[in-house]
Amino acid sequence: MANDLNILYLIGDRGLDLTKGEGYKIHVLKIIDGLKKKGHKVFLLTINENPLLPEFEDYRTIPHKYLRFFFHRIFPFTGTINSIHIFLNILRLNKLYQFDIIHERFGLYSHGGILASKLLHIPHVIEINGPSIEEKKLFTKDIAPIQKFTAKVIRKFCLRNTDHVVAVSNNLKSFLLDNHLINRKEKITVLPNAADVTAFNKQFDAQSLKDSLSLKDKFIIAYTGTLQVWYAIEDIISAFPQILKEIPNACLLIVGTGQARKTLEDLAYNLGISDKVRFMGYVQYEKIPEVLSIADVAVAPYKEVGIPFFNSPIKVFEYLSAGKPIVATKIGQIAEVLKDQHTALLVTPGNIDELANAIIRLAHDEQLRNYLAKNAKIEAQKYSWDRYADHLVDIYRALLVKQP
Numbered sequence: 001m002a003n004d005l006n007i008l009y010l011i012g013d014r015g016l017d018l019t020k021g022e023g024y025k026i027h028v029l030k031i032i033d034g035l036k037k038k039g040h041k042v043f044l045l046t047i048n049e050n051p052l053l054p055e056f057e058d059y060r061t062i063p064h065k066y067l068r069f070f071f072h073r074i075f076p077f078t079g080t081i082n083s084i085h086i087f088l089n090i091l092r093l094n095k096l097y098q099f100d101i102i103h104e105r106f107g108l109y110s111h112g113g114i115l116a117s118k119l120l121h122i123p124h125v126i127e128i129n130g131p132s133i134e135e136k137k138l139f140t141k142d143i144a145p146i147q148k149f150t151a152k153v154i155r156k157f158c159l160r161n162t163d164h165v166v167a168v169s170n171n172l173k174s175f176l177l178d179n180h181l182i183n184r185k186e187k188i189t190v191l192p193n194a195a196d197v198t199a200f201n202k203q204f205d206a207q208s209l210k211d212s213l214s215l216k217d218k219f220i221i222a223y224t225g226t227l228q229v230w231y232a233i234e235d236i237i238s239a240f241p242q243i244l245k246e247i248p249n250a251c252l253l254i255v256g257t258g259q260a261r262k263t264l265e266d267l268a269y270n271l272g273i274s275d276k277v278r279f280m281g282y283v284q285y286e287k288i289p290e291v292l293s294i295a296d297v298a299v300a301p302y303k304e305v306g307i308p309f310f311n312s313p314i315k316v317f318e319y320l321s322a323g324k325p326i327v328a329t330k331i332g333q334i335a336e337v338l339k340d341q342h343t344a345l346l347v348t349p350g351n352i353d354e355l356a357n358a359i360i361r362l363a364h365d366e367q368l369r370n371y372l373a374k375n376a377k378i379e380a381q382k383y384s385w386d387r388y389a390d391h392l393v394d395i396y397r398a399l400l401v402k403q404p
Helices: 023-037 077-097 112-120 132-139 145-161 170-178 206-212 233-246 261-270 285-292 314-322 352-364 366-383 385-402
Strands: 006-011 041-047 059-062 101-105 124-128 164-167 188-190 219-224 250-255 277-281 297-300 326-329 344-347
Touching: 006 023, 006 077, 023 041, 023 314, 023 385, 041 077, 059 077, 077 112, 101 112, 101 385, 112 124, 112 145, 124 145, 124 385, 132 145, 164 170, 164 385, 170 188, 219 233, 219 285, 219 314, 233 250, 233 261, 233 352, 250 285, 261 277, 285 314, 297 314, 297 352, 314 326, 314 366, 326 352, 344 352, 344 366, 352 366, 366 385
Parallel strands: 006 041, 006 101, 041 059, 101 124, 124 164, 164 188, 219 250, 219 297, 250 277, 297 326, 326 344
Antiparallel strands: none
16 A cells, blocks of 8 residues: 555535635645645545635536426435536546545535445545534524435435544534444544644734734734624623723724624624724635734634534634634533633633623733633644644545455
8 A cells, every 4th residue: 555645535515615715615625735745645526616716726626506396495406416426526536546535524415425435445434524404404494304304314324334434523423423323433533623733823913913903002802713693703792891891992803704794793883882893804814813913812602502512613723823812612622622721711601791701801810811822822732734634544544454
């Protein structure tokens, strides 16, 4: 077996548009980049409406077309057609690249990858980032009963027949085992997300950036990431009047955009703090480390939504890498990665007073801020994309050893 591997990275989820600056795009980019830096060849195959992916090399996009038949809301015609295209494309690509591994980021209805892997006798790894069926019901809209039944059958078939599963959190691992979607616990590995530790640990001229943003002498509380309904960004805005009573020079810097932005802007306006909350909008990912460098405190607020917290927020690992004092919600993997009073101050979900008091405490205690920041940088070393790639390669090689 050669030292370098030929890896097919497959995205069968038509909902992941790799031309947008979402967290999943960073996740995919960094995994592929990490594997390539180890000397492996990675080819990306993805369903995407835009055929051009400027930030990727060695890829093929399968055009997505939403099929509207009479029964399209009952049976997933589009997902089935996409899976057929995936299956056929893998067969063609394998003639050129002779893949050692098929690594699939799992999506609803996607089963072309597992079928091709069985036909070609190539080890197949599924990366799963959440129970998409259950989350879809909560965060967007539920799918039709027959579609849901089909999606569950496909999910169970794929997870039972793949060679290994990479889950993003322990809560997700428990969900997969408790619901008998995976029949052997040794078949699943938990790999939390990570950060580009080097990029976020760079030294920047923070004062010049603060001056250019008219934030001189401000105590800056920063949030970075998309503005979606499952984040509790409204909690930090709601806590801000209380924070301002103790820290009059406080400024909330919200970096990112998303469907919740208008609601959050309205909330700040209604609380009379619009001048204290700065919505920066979309910022190129490469600029995020510099923007984050001006933050005195970084926040990661989340809410309880009726199901376990399955996520592995990339922002948490980026905050650690940047050496920022963190205030975060004590929920799911966040409470596993961040150590209360050591790398962060953790607060109860939905408790506005706790959130405000934690930030006020940090503002008044520079020694505590420095202590958390120092520990954050040390802890960040465990969660680099370089280490993530090492873990993946270990999984791949273990599977290849078992190959006849």
